[in-house]
Amino acid sequence: MGYLVQHVLFAVFTVxxxxxxxxxxxxxxxxxxxxxxxxxxxxxILTASMVVEALRKVxxxxxxxxxxxxxxxxxxxxxxxxxxxxxVYIFLIPRxxxxxxxxxxxxxxxxxxxxxxxxxxxxxxxxxxxFIYFLFVWFLKLPIPMGLLEPFFxx
Amino acid sequence: MRKSRWIVGILVLLVCVMAGQAAFAEYPTKQITVxxxxxxxxxxxxLAQLTQPFLEKAIGQSFINQYIPGATxxxxxxxxxxxxxxxxxxxxxxxxxxxxxxxxxxxxxxYNISELEPIANVVTDPGIxxxxxxxPYKTVEDxxxxxxxxxxxxxxxxxxxxxxxxxxxxxxxxxxxxxxxMIPFEGDGPSWQAAMGGKIDASFNNLGITxxxxxxxNLRALAVFTENRYELIPDVPTAxxxxxxxxxxxxxxxSAPKGIPAETRDTLIAAFKKMAEMPEFVKAxxxxxxxxxxxxxxxxxxxxxxxxxxxxxxxxxxxxxxQGKK
Amino acid sequence: xxxxxxxxxxxxxxxxxxxxxxxAGTGLGLFVGAMPGLSAxxxxxxxxxxxxxxxxxxxxxxxxxxYMGAMYGGSIAAILIRTPGTPAAAAxxxxxxxxxxxxxxxxxxxxxxxxxxxxxxISSLFxxxxxxxxxxxxxxxxxxxxxAVAVLGMTIIGSLSQGSAIKxxxxxxxxxxxxxVGMDSVTGIPRFTLGNINLFSGIPFTVAxxxxxxxxxxxxxxxxxxxxxxxxxxxxDRILLPWREIRPLIPTFIRSxxxxxxxxxxxxxxxxxxxxxxxxxxxxxxxxxxxFGKGSxxxxxxxxxxxxxxxxxxxxxxxSLGIPxxxxxxxLLGGLMIHGIMPGPxxxxxxxxxxxxxxxxxxxxxxFMFAEGILFTxxxxxxxxxxxxxxSVAIVVLCVIGSFAxxxxxxxxxxxxxxxxxxxxxxxxxxxxxxxxxGLILGRMxxxxxxxxxxxxQGSWMIFLENPISAVLLFIALFSLIQSxxxxxxxxxxxxxxxxxxx
Numbered sequence: 001m002g003y004l005v006q007h008v009l010f011a012v013f014t015v016x017x018x019x020x021x022x023x024x025x026x027x028x029x030x031x032x033x034x035x036x037x038x039x040x041x042x043x044x045i046l047t048a049s050m051v052v053e054a055l056r057k058v059x060x061x062x063x064x065x066x067x068x069x070x071x072x073x074x075x076x077x078x079x080x081x082x083x084x085x086x087x088v089y090i091f092l093i094p095r096x097x098x099x100x101x102x103x104x105x106x107x108x109x110x111x112x113x114x115x116x117x118x119x120x121x122x123x124x125x126x127x128x129x130x131f132i133y134f135l136f137v138w139f140l141k142l143p144i145p146m147g148l149l150e151p152f153f154x155x
Numbered sequence: 156m157r158k159s160r161w162i163v164g165i166l167v168l169l170v171c172v173m174a175g176q177a178a179f180a181e182y183p184t185k186q187i188t189v190x191x192x193x194x195x196x197x198x199x200x201x202l203a204q205l206t207q208p209f210l211e212k213a214i215g216q217s218f219i220n221q222y223i224p225g226a227t228x229x230x231x232x233x234x235x236x237x238x239x240x241x242x243x244x245x246x247x248x249x250x251x252x253x254x255x256x257x258x259x260x261x262x263x264x265x266y267n268i269s270e271l272e273p274i275a276n277v278v279t280d281p282g283i284x285x286x287x288x289x290x291p292y293k294t295v296e297d298x299x300x301x302x303x304x305x306x307x308x309x310x311x312x313x314x315x316x317x318x319x320x321x322x323x324x325x326x327x328x329x330x331x332x333x334x335x336x337m338i339p340f341e342g343d344g345p346s347w348q349a350a351m352g353g354k355i356d357a358s359f360n361n362l363g364i365t366x367x368x369x370x371x372x373n374l375r376a377l378a379v380f381t382e383n384r385y386e387l388i389p390d391v392p393t394a395x396x397x398x399x400x401x402x403x404x405x406x407x408x409x410s411a412p413k414g415i416p417a418e419t420r421d422t423l424i425a426a427f428k429k430m431a432e433m434p435e436f437v438k439a440x441x442x443x444x445x446x447x448x449x450x451x452x453x454x455x456x457x458x459x460x461x462x463x464x465x466x467x468x469x470x471x472x473x474x475x476x477x478q479g480k481k
Numbered sequence: 482x483x484x485x486x487x488x489x490x491x492x493x494x495x496x497x498x499x500x501x502x503x504x505a506g507t508g509l510g511l512f513v514g515a516m517p518g519l520s521a522x523x524x525x526x527x528x529x530x531x532x533x534x535x536x537x538x539x540x541x542x543x544x545x546x547x548y549m550g551a552m553y554g555g556s557i558a559a560i561l562i563r564t565p566g567t568p569a570a571a572a573x574x575x576x577x578x579x580x581x582x583x584x585x586x587x588x589x590x591x592x593x594x595x596x597x598x599x600x601x602x603i604s605s606l607f608x609x610x611x612x613x614x615x616x617x618x619x620x621x622x623x624x625x626x627x628x629a630v631a632v633l634g635m636t637i638i639g640s641l642s643q644g645s646a647i648k649x650x651x652x653x654x655x656x657x658x659x660x661x662v663g664m665d666s667v668t669g670i671p672r673f674t675l676g677n678i679n680l681f682s683g684i685p686f687t688v689a690x691x692x693x694x695x696x697x698x699x700x701x702x703x704x705x706x707x708x709x710x711x712x713x714x715x716x717x718d719r720i721l722l723p724w725r726e727i728r729p730l731i732p733t734f735i736r737s738x739x740x741x742x743x744x745x746x747x748x749x750x751x752x753x754x755x756x757x758x759x760x761x762x763x764x765x766x767x768x769x770x771x772x773f774g775k776g777s778x779x780x781x782x783x784x785x786x787x788x789x790x791x792x793x794x795x796x797x798x799x800x801s802l803g804i805p806x807x808x809x810x811x812x813l814l815g816g817l818m819i820h821g822i823m824p825g826p827x828x829x830x831x832x833x834x835x836x837x838x839x840x841x842x843x844x845x846x847x848x849f850m851f852a853e854g855i856l857f858t859x860x861x862x863x864x865x866x867x868x869x870x871x872x873s874v875a876i877v878v879l880c881v882i883g884s885f886a887x888x889x890x891x892x893x894x895x896x897x898x899x900x901x902x903x904x905x906x907x908x909x910x911x912x913x914x915x916x917x918x919x920g921l922i923l924g925r926m927x928x929x930x931x932x933x934x935x936x937x938x939q940g941s942w943m944i945f946l947e948n949p950i951s952a953v954l955l956f957i958a959l960f961s962l963i964q965s966x967x968x969x970x971x972x973x974x975x976x977x978x979x980x981x982x983x984x
Contacts, residue, residue: 006909006910007910010906010907010910010912014651014655017655017658018658020673021658021661021673024672024673025672028668028670028672029477029668029670031665031667031668031932032665032667032668032670032672034931034932035661035927035928035931035932036658036661036672036673039654039657039658039661039924040658042654042657043651043654043655043658046647046650046651046654047651049647049651050645050647050648050651053645053647073705074704074705075703075704075705075706078703078704079700079703079704082700082703083700083902086877086881086898087898089877089881090881090891090894090895090898093881093885093891093894094891098882102878105874105878106874106878109874109877110870110871110874113703113870113873113874114870115868115870115871115874116868116870116871124871128875128878129878132878132879132882136882136886142886143221143886143889144882144885144886145885145891194812200815201815221889222888222889223888223889223890224682224888225678225679225681225682225888225890226664226678226679226681226682227664227681227682229678229681230678230679230681230890233678260669260670261670261671261681263671263674263676263677263678263681264678264681308939310936310937315666315669316666316667316668316669317669336936336937336939337936338624338933338936338937339666339667339669339933340666340933341666341929349623349624352621352622352623354623354624354625354937355623355937477668477669477670
């Protein structure tokens, strides 16, 4: 993706966000709308400036390369799958509980990333899950969702 | 045949034993969770720490507090009303007026008090008007005279729109026919601090919160919104004495979700009654300038209902001014 | 009278139990602070119940030591894994991580530890000597003055954005925009909440912070093949710095400590603001601005001295007036109340025993922090020896569980993740994330104080200029803003040129 395209995409995001705030504020009483309206306008102006700046840079430098060397290439499929895995993990914890979701997430992620050998993956995933449990629940007295395993952890 | 009879016999026995156990093991058999709609260290937490050592003694089980702050308590109370198990093992500390004003003011908040089983109110912190020690208003008469001469000019702080001080001010305005410039702050603290620093003319606040400053002489109390004069500040007149029928404050108590077993409710109410009679509890409350105002079960429910009706009327009157036409 | 109390406090703190509480509290603070996503405020909040069993003075001393320890602990994660352990360590990343990448992790941690120690000592001395006198300042800050403070805070953004000032300002305004989400304090209506009550009290900035800093870091750790990603391998160099290293940093230490103390005194601003103030000032005062962001020792010393100095500063109004100077001290105040002590001016008189013990505990905790820092930090090497992939997944799990634990709320985990994705894209476009956080912190204060001030003045904006404190602060803000624009740079360059010619 080109330097300019990236900036334009981000500009679309910020303008969209600004528009949401701007339009919503329009229907609010003036005291509540005051501050967000000012800020949303500021976002529009700055977004425009950012695009202009990017445009100038591209013209001057005739396309600024994002990655200078080929070996620094970002592994896009890996990043996307990893983010998706994390999203599924977040979605599942409240449903199946910490002690089921966490080791599974860690094992799948490590296997996918080929981070360690099979035995080490199992060991690290389980030990880390238990460590976090003790840290939060026993030491810091913070709650962790237990989900399916709840009956086993009730005192 | 004989074998199967044996099996049936054992099964019947087992069922009997289990049923018996269930019948004998009376509530409570495990820890009671208390949902807190505010952060640890806030007013709601203070009540929890104040009451729970005594409640534990009275009921024979320990309490664990779960803090779910956000939306002025609405997240915790929605959870209590909608998703908490109706077994008496989940309670919540319920604060007025936020408990009612949350859903009166915001249609997005869906719980209401008819979905709760009020157990007991514990403390009520009465409303109070305070000014800085060097304020030109030496007495409440000075203050009211100035307010009459400059309608809508005197700045008075409150703890935020929808809070108890906000409603106290509105009720007082209505009763006296005066008009103030109300300044909302984010909590009681910033409101009295602004009054103490002379940034605003007065703060509508709470006795328990401002008492240390009043005692130290940094703030002067002008009037208090109680039925009778309060013993800690015997020289401060009540609004009633001045001819305005305004009694107001913020109360904190415990509620369960609607639909818990009747015996469980009775056990809980009995525990609060027991606690109220403990001299150590009364002493602990006095030490913290917390004003005990015990109301149990139906009385507490009645109090919440009456307040709800009053807040609704007032909010409907001022709604447009605050939120515009919808 | 005061002197008697000070001596009374000293003898009390030196009793066995209290010393133990201070040592343990500092250690716990270090540990929790080093964990990404757990702020000092959280550390105090979650360890508060642990202290119930103690006597008031012991419990409160322990809580205060946790605060102090967490302030240094936050920098360990910031330097080693580019994730601020606490929000107050966010500025430390800018120079701490690059220095660690160069293989000088020990030096970076050493500077941070020494800075924290000096900042802590200076602020403790302030607290011990002038707390009763200085407390009066806090009452002078009403809505009008707070608005000016927030405006001054926003102008920091100009100098935070390396490269493009426009991108920095854009990120800052996005932060301000996000800060308007939630119940409006003036009208009581929920704004931009998508009808979701989880957003009624706004976007919790701890949650946004974890997402913005930690998730992009977790992704960065796996986005390239392992061998190509630079990471901090070992603390090969000594943490204990030689005197010749420390000496040039002393002016920065003192300047930043004073900034920290005063930022702490102002209610509502804490270490998270002070570290940026101090970083900015250090950069402004430096002759070698280019080195900032590339591992400058001054860039580490400034925020770290400031965030520890905040501890003492924030406690000044807390103790002398019962007005918390930061969110951490607000919880500390809650802790006092739980122990049956009413906050307020009576703390200095009626509860002098507890209060002066606390003052000395803060002072002593600095020495424990320094000693424990030297021992504990070395143990942190193991965090950096783990391979990036292993670390990345662990960071994700920690962020998820940590952001849940803050408010017991799953919605906030999703929010954290959303900010994480946003942070990743911003990072790819070289849009700095830090201004967004500053905007998020200050936005609410700006909005609320602006409306309160306008209500007080019946709608006149002149109130900000009529008030002497706010007028001065706004003038400084204007000056600071002009200084960060190209116009000032050109003007200075031309002046320098002229003076050069004259010579």
